[in-house]
Amino acid sequence: MASGHDVILQSMNSMNLDKKLSLFNILDHDILEYFLDFLTGLELYIFRQVSKAGLSMVDEYTGRHFTTDRVFSPFFTPEQTIDLRKIQAKFSVVVSGSAAVQFFDRVKYRHSDLDLYVDLEAMRPLASFIESAGYVFKNNVSQNPSLKTALAVLSDRNLPGYFGAHPAYNNPGIREVFSFEKELSPGGETRHVQMIVSKGPVMAAIFEFHSTVVMNIITYQNAIALFPVTSFHRYETLIAAPENEKIRREAGLEKYASRGWKVIRLARSGVSRRHAELQNGVSRRVGDRQCWTIPLPPVDGFPKSALDPLCLNSWTTSQARTQERDLVAQMQFLGMAASQWVPQSLTGSEEHRIIWTSVIHRHFGYNRMDTEAIQRDFVHESDLLDVIEGPEQST
Secondary structure, three states, rough: OOHHHHHHHHHHHOOOOHHHHHHHHHHHHHHHHHHHOOOOHHHHHHHHHHOHHHHHHHHHHHHHHHHHHHHOOOOOOOOHHHHHHHHHHHHHEEEEOHHHHHHHHOOOOOOEEEEEEEEEHHHHHHHHHHHHHEEEEOOOOOOOOOOOHHHHHHHOOOOOOOOOOOOOOOOOOOOEEEEEEOOOOOOEEEEEEEEEEEEOHHHHHHOOOHHHHHHHEEEEEEEEEEOHHHOOOOOEEEEOOOOOOOOHHHHHHHHHHHHOOOOOOOOOOEEOOOHHOOEEEEEEEEEOOOOOOEEEEEEOEEEEOOOOOHEEEEEEEEEEEEOOOEEEEEEEEEEEOOHHHHHHHHHHHOOOOOOOHHHHHHHHOOOOOEEEEHHHHHOHOOOOOOOOOOOOOOO
């Protein structure tokens, strides 16, 4: 028996474009909502280009469904969500993992955690906020039971073990993981929030994930899927992270296979033409034309800047072999994409130069006082003459 979605599509196949658009104008709101729910992100984008009516329908639908409330409401009240987004704006806190997958796929997973990625400088204000929202710190065997002490210990960058993979995640980009729990009612359901502290750039840690389906981010300014056609149209995920142990990698792959994704492996010749966003050796940047970028509304008093700082990060996909000799993709983090993507508004005066230096420090792991290294690697006056006003935005 055909589904309601199939019946709608079958009835539209014999109509010309004008009649199809007229049909959507008179469709019951619930039926239209049902139809759009079945479209992938790419299909929504195509439908949006058909006409002004299609654009209006998709924009209205996007405004209702692709919201930060869908991400944060299971964990925080509306007032707390606003406070968290302010912290995102101040300290470039990034949401990733399954929460970002649910955002782009418009689904909810039972018992899913909220993973918040931060650098060392941002961990104290974020941890303080999480505690103020009623969550309790649950230390692991290597952490001090006192959150204040555990944070103080971690802030010493010279500790042994600063290099190497985090034991729980086996991710060389992760410095430490702080877990928080909150009981919604005595003996009832428990919510889990994880603050994941990166060793350097947050994106470097994200590129060490087990496969491409979870390589998505939600910042204060945008939600960005790095491989949208592969992840949310074809529902495929390419195995990555060759340095990870096979057991841990396979556990993550099995989880997403059970959720409907087809796990694909890298062929000796690389990926096929149908996976253009994963082409071997092609340099890409966060927020480029191949990303699915959804702008998010600002919070009052915290206007959006000319450029999302995470869009300064770039990477390339290459081939690598695991210890088991499996051929997998490796996302090589490159740092800043290129000087021409630096917004001129960040470099036009001494005040802006200070802001720019702070951005470099936060996202590329430089010591704040190491101005000579920053200027040597990033701030060349000849490059700054040819800048543009930020990256392209795509739907």
